[in-house]
Amino acid sequence: MKLGIVYAGQGSQRVGMGKDFYDKYEDFRETIDKATETVKGVTDMDVAKLSFEGPVEQLSDTRYTQPAMVAFAIGVTKLLHKKGIKADYTCGLSLGEYSALYEAGVLDEEKILELIAKRGKYMAEAAADRPVKMCAVLGAEREVVKEACDYVNNALCQEFIVQPANYNCPGQIVISGDAVAVDKASAYLKDAGAKRILPLKVSGPFHTKLMKPAGDKLANEFEKVDFKNPNSKVIFNCLGKEKSPEESVSKLLEKQVQSSVYLEDSIKYMADAGVDTIIEIGPGKAISKFINKTVDNVKVYSIDTVEDFEKTMEELA
Incomplete structure (x- = not known):
């Protein structure tokens, strides 16, 4: 088996996401609680309360959606790693790319959450007061x-x-x-x-030139970050494939926020590389549907709930 792990993006968030994981798995619970502490210097959110109780209008605001979605993704990824499940290839849709970088060991949990909270803040500011x-x-x-x-x-x-x-x-x-x-x-x-x-x-005109101010602010943040070498192959949004040795993660993330996301190309790239099994992590099953419409002969699992997670572990075992 050659495994791909793909992370959901903004728009798939829902009130109640992760509550069953939080109640059942200590590792997940610790991740969500720690996320609130990590992001509080950037945004005033209680990750657990907002994710589990809403209101949906606030959860759908990019300043809050991004930390909530990434905290969910990190928590589930930890559970997969504990079961010995690690990706050969990984990618994510928009903000999901940051979760992919966590899965690949490029950035640690605290740094990912800090950056994604700032990303959400900068993106909200870039679109403020503009229809x-x-x-x-x-x-x-x-x-x-x-x-x-x-x-x-x-x-x-x-x-x-x-x-x-x-x-x-x-x-x-x-x-x-x-x-x-x-x-x-x-x-x-x-x-x-x-x-x-x-x-x-x-809540914004994401992946357009209107996000350039957010890209510029993120570029300043990336100058302080130590990006590690990946331990799985990362496929980048604005390329639809792996980066070349000459390309830097920081420049690609700066570009990503204001450029098109090539998810279809990324999925085809994984399939062409021999990936025969893909796990989608995140609320909903939108990416699983995209995968099934893009490539044949790839087994797709979607982890949204504890039931999904345990069923996937049983089948992969």
Whole structure:
């Protein structure tokens, strides 16, 4: 077996996530409690209380979503490692990339949580007081989505922008940017034959040029960080593959926040490298669906609940 571990991104959060793990597994409980202490210098959140009780509006605010999601991912990853389950290849969707770096040993638990809390704060600040939107476009080719974004950007003279943000799987691409530009691109895409346009429950124009201020602030933070060599192969969002020796993790993370996420390419890269089993970690099963739409002959497990975790361990054993 060659194993890939993939981490969910923003938009899959739900009230109650991790409560069953917290109640049953001490390692998970310690991770969540420690996360609250680690992030309190950046954001005023009780990770356990917000994750388990909400309100959903606050949990969906990127300042809070990001630490909550990554704390969940770290807790489950620890349980997998304790069972001897480690990835050959790992990646994540947007903020999930940080969890992948934890899994690979590039950054430790405390540093990951500190950085992700700052990332959430900087991304929220970059989008503050600006009407913005993200939508999933179903049933349109990459070239058509890019053409729609280019057309709208030119028509609006770059005053407002829209960009392809996530290439999730064949037939699903997320566009992001100013609300007026996203709406115009959505109308263009409907006329061009897109099957559906679905607004996403996120709070910013992520993975666009509007996030450059967040990227710049993160770059300053990364200068203080010691990125270790990975002990599993990390596939990076803005590449859709492993980095070259000349590329640095810090520069790729700086770029990631303001560039498209190539999840579809990342999944294909893993499958081409011989990965035959993938575990998705995070609330919901969205990435598992993306994987099944992207590649054949890969067994996919999704760990959202204790039941999922224990069933996966039984089957892998």
